[in-house]
Amino acid sequence: MIYGIDISKARTGLAVGRAGETPKTVSIVGAKLDVEIVAVKLFCYLRDRVKLDRPDLLVWEAGLNPAAFTPEVNFEEKTVRNKRGIQSMLDLVEMISAVKLFCNLASIETRRVYPSTIRKEFLGNGRLHRDVAKKSVVAMCGLLNWPVNNDDEADAASLWHYGVCLKAPRLAKPILPSMHARVATMVAGSGSASSGLLRAPIDDEVPL
Numbered sequence: 001m002i003y004g005i006d007i008s009k010a011r012t013g014l015a016v017g018r019a020g021e022t023p024k025t026v027s028i029v030g031a032k033l034d035v036e037i038v039a040v041k042l043f044c045y046l047r048d049r050v051k052l053d054r055p056d057l058l059v060w061e062a063g064l065n066p067a068a069f070t071p072e073v074n075f076e077e078k079t080v081r082n083k084r085g086i087q088s089m090l091d092l093v094e095m096i097s098a099v100k101l102f103c104n105l106a107s108i109e110t111r112r113v114y115p116s117t118i119r120k121e122f123l124g125n126g127r128l129h130r131d132v133a134k135k136s137v138v139a140m141c142g143l144l145n146w147p148v149n150n151d152d153e154a155d156a157a158s159l160w161h162y163g164v165c166l167k168a169p170r171l172a173k174p175i176l177p178s179m180h181a182r183v184a185t186m187v188a189g190s191g192s193a194s195s196g197l198l199r200a201p202i203d204d205e206v207p208l
Helices: 035-052 086-105 115-123 130-143 151-167 177-189
Strands: 002-006 011-017 024-029 057-061 072-074 079-081 110-113 205-207
Touching: 002 151, 011 035, 011 151, 024 035, 024 151, 035 086, 057 086, 057 151, 110 115, 110 151, 115 130, 115 151, 130 151, 130 177
Parallel strands: 002 057, 024 205, 057 110
Antiparallel strands: 002 011, 011 024, 072 079
16 A cells, blocks of 8 residues: 655645555645645544545655755846745645654654656656646646646645555556657647546545
């Protein structure tokens, strides 16, 4: 059993499944709540989920890239603009800490993976712009017939796939260069290429 988790305060995506199967995905929403509440609820959700399907490995995305928080300085205009707020960074740290704490207490093996590594493995290009990568990962899930509700669930599915490649590579669904090329064509051909591949939201979105 493999878990892939794309951690975020606003909406955490989780993909769960055994190697060789189609991953099941869920969204855990907490956009309008205090981060302390969201972190505790995520902890409790994992606790309850593990009672049903204990993972052999949990793969999570290392979303704390210092470069993403480095201010952009315009010396000509004498302005400084933050790419992402400090609060967003602190919220993400707290969410990640909740997941790591749970896994440590439950003795669950974890693997931290950088976005560029996942994108290289799943999309064939680790240097895609974030917006393009989001659309591409949803499109790839569509080609693999993995139903997802949103790009966070799609990211989680890509992390799940990476975990399968680590634990049971012979059972991992092959992603061919031709599929990378097809996804790139789909995304380049339409700014909303990913929207048609999303399933209609059903009862697996978990509000906190």
